Amino acid sequence: MKERILLVFKRTFELETVDESISQKNCDKWDSMNHLNLIVEFETEFEITIEPEEMGIMKDFKTIETIISRKL
Amino acid sequence: MFEKYEFHHIGYAVKSIEETAKFFLFLGYTITKTVIDPIQRVHIAFLLKEHTPCIELVQPIDDESPVVSILQKNGVTPYHICYEVEDINEAISEMRKQKFIPLFNPVPALAFDNRLICYFFNKNVGLIELLNK
Numbered sequence: 001m002k003e004r005i006l007l008v009f010k011r012t013f014e015l016e017t018v019d020e021s022i023s024q025k026n027c028d029k030w031d032s033m034n035h036l037n038l039i040v041e042f043e044t045e046f047e048i049t050i051e052p053e054e055m056g057i058m059k060d061f062k063t064i065e066t067i068i069s070r071k072l
Numbered sequence: 073m074f075e076k077y078e079f080h081h082i083g084y085a086v087k088s089i090e091e092t093a094k095f096f097l098f099l100g101y102t103i104t105k106t107v108i109d110p111i112q113r114v115h116i117a118f119l120l121k122e123h124t125p126c127i128e129l130v131q132p133i134d135d136e137s138p139v140v141s142i143l144q145k146n147g148v149t150p151y152h153i154c155y156e157v158e159d160i161n162e163a164i165s166e167m168r169k170q171k172f173i174p175l176f177n178p179v180p181a182l183a184f185d186n187r188l189i190c191y192f193f194n195k196n197v198g199l200i201e202l203l204n205k
Contacts (some may be wrong), residue, residue, distance in 0.1 A: 032141040036193040039173055049168070052176045 004064060008041045023060035039052070043066060078152060080203055081118065081126040083152035085142045089117045089129045092148060096127065103129075109182045111136075114138035116183040128154070152191070152199035160188050160204040167192050174202065 002020065009018045013029040024030045030038070038053050042048070042064070049072040050058070058064045086092040093103050101119040109116055113136055119127040132139045142151050157163040158169040160178050167174070172192035181203070188204040 031145065032138060033145060036173065036175070039194055040171075040193070040195050043173065050173065052174050055173070055175070 001069065003043075004045060004070065005061065008045050009061075010040070012038050012041050018060045025059075041069065046072065048072070075081050075131050077155040077163070078157075078200075079125065080156045081128045081132055081199060082150050083128045083154060083199075084149070085139045085146070085151045086129050086148050087143060089115055089131045090110045092129055093117065093119065101127070107183050108133065111181070112139075112177050114139055118183075130145050154189075154201035154203055156205050158205055159203055160190055164190060165201070167202070172197070178204070188189070195200040 002045075006018050006020070007017060009022055013027065013034060015029070022030075024035070024043050035058075039058065042058075043050055046068055048068065050067070054067050058067060084092065089106055093101075096104065098118045099121070101121040101124075104118040104120065106115050106117040108114075112130075113133045115131040115133060117129045119129065130139050132143070139151075142149065145165040163166045164174055164178070175191040175193060178188040178190045184203055190202050192200045192202065194200070
């Protein structure tokens with residue numbers, strides 16, 4: 001699952017490399033509009049529904065992994 | 073079901089309501105009193121003109137406002153369309169099926185007499201606001 005999450009990051013933010021340290025604080029491309037694109041891509045990739053409360057805290061890899069894994 | 077979504081206004085992200093309104097006042101619009109929405113952290117005023125769509129001017133109060141990033145990325149720009157719906161909770165389910173994600177749970181909006189609003193995003197459409205009747 002980690003690889004799929006990282007691939008979503010690469011695709012959405014058009015990054016050449018990405019690792020599990022990625023967060024909204026250390027990624028310039030992770031602005032509020034791209035955050036929405038990211039959520040859409042996770043919903044599509046994993047066929048899940050992400051709630052607004054969850055969207056607000058999905059600001060780093062670890063949290064995203066935790067939330068997605070709960071839904072699978 | 074979607075035929076019951078009635079067009080309400082176009083939302084326009086602006087740096088200054090006063091500066092942007094000048095052009096629309098020149099075109100014959102009238103402007104409402106500016107109100108503050110503390111939840112969205114914005115100043116809001118509406119531009120009205122007979123037989124033309126209503127325009128909502130949205131100016132951020134501070135850097136915490138969600139409108140700031142839109143202005144930084146695109147400058148002054150139209151950025152959402154608002155529709156009125158009979159039942160916003162029912163509409164949320166419908167919008168979900170249309171692949172829109174809600175940005176937050178419905179909140180009261182001071183600019184609309186505390187009627188509930190909710191914003192949605194779809195990567196092929198952008199931002200849509202729903203306003204409960």
